[in-house]
Structure formats: structure tokens, C-alpha cells
Amino acid sequence: MKRSFIREILESIDEETISFAGGLPNSNLFPIQDLRNATLKILDNPKVYQYTISNGINELREQIAKRYTKEGFPTTKDNILITTGSQQAMYILAKFFENKEITIEEPSYLGAMNIFRLNNLKMDGVKLEDDGINIEGFEKSFKNSKLAYLIPDFQNPSATTYSEEKREEISKIVEKYDGVLIEDSPYSELFFEKKMAYISAKLPKNSFHLGSFSKTLVPSYRIGWIRADEQKIKSLMIIKESIDLHSSGFVQYILAEYLKDEAKYEKHLQSIRDDYKVKADYFSEQLNLIIPEFKHQKPKGGMFLYGSFKDKIDTFALIEKCLKKKVVYVPGNQFYIDKIPNSEIRFNYTHSSFEQIEKGIKLIKSCL
């Protein structure tokens, strides 16, 4: 069993290294003042320090349910299971479906793939195209697996967003074979133009929808959730309970308090979107200027920019040179099941300053 490449890099690089690896949100955007106020409000209540229920505190589940309902996806607190980050949501589902087959996008999220391996799920990769997963390939695979893991909004790593048509087609295929969709949505709120409707909203009984506050508020609270049919939530709760009894109650109370002011949260989300859009545009421009041979699309949301060199360049081999020059990214092969080296790269653009972006891209250029 190998450790996550990204986390190994994160833990080994020094402070001087410019990191386009990882998925670190920009800490300058953390709403520290507002979280401080929320913390102060709950800090003296003994109940926030005691054990709580495994599915998560009512107040927080209600807030999350409310947001879904508002967006046209009717949801109550009984449809929500609070998890220790959406990483744990994935782990719980992988444990629930252990030893089964699962259809995934290629490229796909590294962390999910590691979890699937650890729980002995057999992954079947289907090509991800510019407007979402290849539909013929998806149906062929899903017919057997009846289980899929997709990231339809600003996918990690590819930044791909599914078209309206593909969302519709996927929901029909899932229904046709009475299978299950795991829809991972950590970046859905980080749109630069518009928010797309969740595929799960068309499949309320046949879906697990995964959300997280790690990218929209702060990662260190480690609070994410699963939205699913009430019966499914009850089944997952047994696994959740075994893993850690419940996620930190203290931070759940802080979050529930913070989320009471919906307008404030909306304003905060908009500030992230604005900041990330400027960064994404700048990153894309600098790439076009400095490394025009790196083909990519300008991201429409999320935290990543993905692309490929026109010519064959082993980006996995290149990383060693780059590390010496003190710049780092994640090579594309990490996001494929077989990990065969390719010419692709995933860049995170949210964590670096404009100066670091320009300098980092120039350093990579000097390694080519």
C-alpha cells in the first residue's frame, strides 16, 4: 500500500518551494473574524463539549438540508450524515460497497482511488471528455458495476464540468439499471459563471451526494457530509459510528452558528469565487505566455487547471527536476488507474500569489 503522492509531497517540501500541488484553499480568504464570533457564541455551553449523536448535530444537518431544498433538491436533516471531511464520506461509502465494482472517470480524484483500492473495489475507468464522461463508455461499464463515482462540477483533477445533456443522460442510465451514483461535489459552490443542478437531484433514491466545508470555509474543521435517502443514511451510520463515533461536535456547533447568517455565507462564497477566478485567469494567461506548448482550457470554477503538453513529455519524470528548482505540481499519471506516465499536469492555482504563479511557471519552463 502506498501513501498518497500529493500528501507525501506536501509533507516533504520546504517553505521556499512554490507548490501548485495539493488542493489548499487560499488561507487569506478564511472568514476568521466571523468564525471567531461564532466560536465565542458557543464556547461557554457545556453541551458543545459532550459526546453527541453519530449522524451529526441536528442544527448543522438542518442548515445543510435547507440549502439543498432551496436549490430545488428537497432534503431534510434525516437525509444528511455529517462526516469528518468528505474524505471520510468517501471512505464510509467505499467500506459500504467493499469488494464491488465501481465505474470512475479517468482521470479521477487520487484520494478516492486510494480509498477504493484500500477497500478492494474494482475500478473501471471511463474516459472523461470536455463536457463530462463518455456516455457510451459509461453505460457499458455501469451496466455491470451498477455503481459510479463522478465529480461533475469542476472535476479534480481535470476542472471539467458536465453539460446539462450529459447530466440528464447519466441520470437516465443510473435509473435504467437501478444502480447508484456517488456524486462528489466539493467544488460546486466555487463556480465563476453559474451553478449547475446536481445529477443527484434527479435521482433522490439512487444517489449519494457528497459535500464539504473544506473548500468553502476552512479545511481544518474536517466537516463534510453525505446526502442520501433516509434508509441509506441509516445503513451508513453504522459504519460512521464504528470509525469515529461522531465527527468533532465542537466544530459542528461553530459551523451551525456561523451558517445561521445565510447572507454572510453567500457573500463569503462570492469573495472566494471572485478571488479564484482572477487567479485562474492569471494562471492560464501566464501558462500561455511562458509555456504555450502546454494545452489547457481556462477553468470555469474549482481549484485546478489541467492540461497536457503538445509533445510527449513525461511529467512524472519531470517532477524531480522541478523539485530541485523548488516548484512542484502533480503529474497527470497519478490520476489514472494504471499510473502510466503521460504528458498531463494538474496545477492548483488557489494557494499561490501572483508572483509565485509567474515565478513557478518560469521555473517549470526552465526544466523542460
Add this chain to the structure above:
Amino acid sequence: MKRSFIREILESIDEETISFAGGLPNSNLFPIQDLRNATLKILDNPKVYQYTISNGINELREQIAKRYTKEGFPTTKDNILITTGSQQAMYILAKFFENKEITIEEPSYLGAMNIFRLNNLKMDGVKLEDDGINIEGFEKSFKNSKLAYLIPDFQNPSATTYSEEKREEISKIVEKYDGVLIEDSPYSELFFEKKMAYISAKLPKNSFHLGSFSKTLVPSYRIGWIRADEQKIKSLMIIKESIDLHSSGFVQYILAEYLKDEAKYEKHLQSIRDDYKVKADYFSEQLNLIIPEFKHQKPKGGMFLYGSFKDKIDTFALIEKCLKKKVVYVPGNQFYIDKIPNSEIRFNYTHSSFEQIEKGIKLIKSCL
């Protein structure tokens, strides 16, 4: 797969019910003022909100290591893995040893048994005696399993504490067969007379020692840890990372800040010991007065009082009557692998007031 009996009860009972079930610490003893101060000190630092490393923040691991070293068990931060409660420590180990055999005490901790089942470990139960596990039975079982899960200090559920002799014998057997001991120590600090040396201290390479702040500070932070050989910690980290990337960084920073003042923490621990001792004594006295036919030993630490009716009484069947009268406990059969009804009961004495203790015991008496 069934849910934990205890957590099901905890979630179903109403506010009026007197609960001797669960393992809730007394929330009146939470050092809220000092935790508030620690929180205020870290609250404005952006780094406490960002992702952190999977094994836990250095500052907290150093504090924990220091305590071990002080007690004669040389430990560095590299021997420590921070977990989301010691429940998760157990889960990580169960995943690490999945499909293996494991020697456990009978009765044993319900939560651990559920985790072992979930990860397909084959449990072999050995009788727990007044001074620790039966040694002949332990050697016979351990010879095959080479893996044991024991709770030597104020065991849950039995309150048993291992004698010096049995600790020595067990460490010799573990060494003889070059096996591994998982030593679960959530209650070790809650002694009424003296603290015993950990068995793991005699087996630094062949042990996993599990600790938690849930019983000594507050449960809702969900912070526990595993102490082990550095190589073992590295292996476990891969699983930890898959499960939730890392435990809440925010609360780790609060804890590390709080623990800086060692004298204050010691004083706090002493206040818990004093309070729980009085409660344990009172609970035992009331039992002797009201239900003299319930045989038990006065606890010497921890959170539970365990015993058995002289005559054959099905304490599992009795619970239904008790629930109607609004009092609840955990029937002894829950702590056995086969769950065959018996005459034993586990009482938690830390969470109830003196009035509730007297009233609750009288209510149980009325159900007999």
C-alpha cells in the same frame, strides 16, 4: 450489521430517563474556562484553519510524547499518531489487521468488538478474572493469534485492573511469541489510588498503546492517539490518511495550547478523580443498600461499576421494564462475543447526580 446497542439507547431515550448506560463523562467537570482561554489564544492564527499533516500537529504529538517519557516510557512525537478519538485508533488497527485472529478479554469493550466484526477479525475471548485476564487461557489463545486487545486499567465494562504480576506475565508471553499487544488506555488517568505502569512500556516494539482526551478533557473534540514504534506509525498513517486525511486541526491546536500548562492539567485530572471516586463509592453503597443481591466490587478508577445478580436474572430482558420506568443500564451480555443473556450489568456512575443514582437504583429494584 447491527448498530451499537449503547448508542441506540443513547439516541432513543428521553431527557427524563436516568441513564447509567453510555460512558458519558460528567460535563460539570469540563475545564471550560481554561479551554476557552486556549481557544482564544489560537483563534486568530490562519494556520489553525488550514489542512495539516496526517499524523497530527507536531505541538500536540510532542506534548503527548512528553507525558509518556515522564512516566518512564521513552517516546518521541514520531511514535504518536493523532486519531479522531480512540475509537478511530481502534478502527485503524482493525483495518490494519483485517481478517486476522485476535485474543480479547470477555467481557470486553462493545465498540471494539463491533469494529473487529466490521473488519472481519476473528475474536477469541478469554475469561477476565479479578486481577486481569486468565493467563493460561491468554497464552493458549495468543500462541495462535499473536495479536491481543486488552484494557488493563479500569476495564470497560468490568472495572478490572490488572495486577503487577499479570502485566509482567502478559508482556513475557507477547515477547515469547513475537506477537503484538493493543493496549487500550482511555481510563488510565482516572485512578482513585495509583497509576499502574503500562504493559506496552515493557514492549515498545510489540505494542500499540491507545490514549484519548475524551475521558480526561472533553469528548467532543474527538482527539485520541496511538503510541507505537515509528515504523508501525508510518504504516498506520496510510490508513489514517485514507479515512479522513487528518483529525480536526483546529481542536488539535486548542489542545496543544491547553496542555502547555502541565500543572493545570494535573490539577484538572485530580479534580475528576476526586469527583468520580465519591460517585463510585456512593453508587456502590446505594447498590448494597437497595439491591444487596447485586454482587460487585467497588471500582478503583475509571467510569464503570460492574457486577452480577446472585440469582439468575436475565438483565437483557429486564432492560425493557427499566426503560418503561425511565432508567437504563447496559446488560452484561452485550460485552460477550455470543451475547447470550446473563445476570451481569454495567453501570456508568460518572454522568448522574447523587439524586439520580439513588432514584435510578430504586427504579431498577422495582423492576426485579
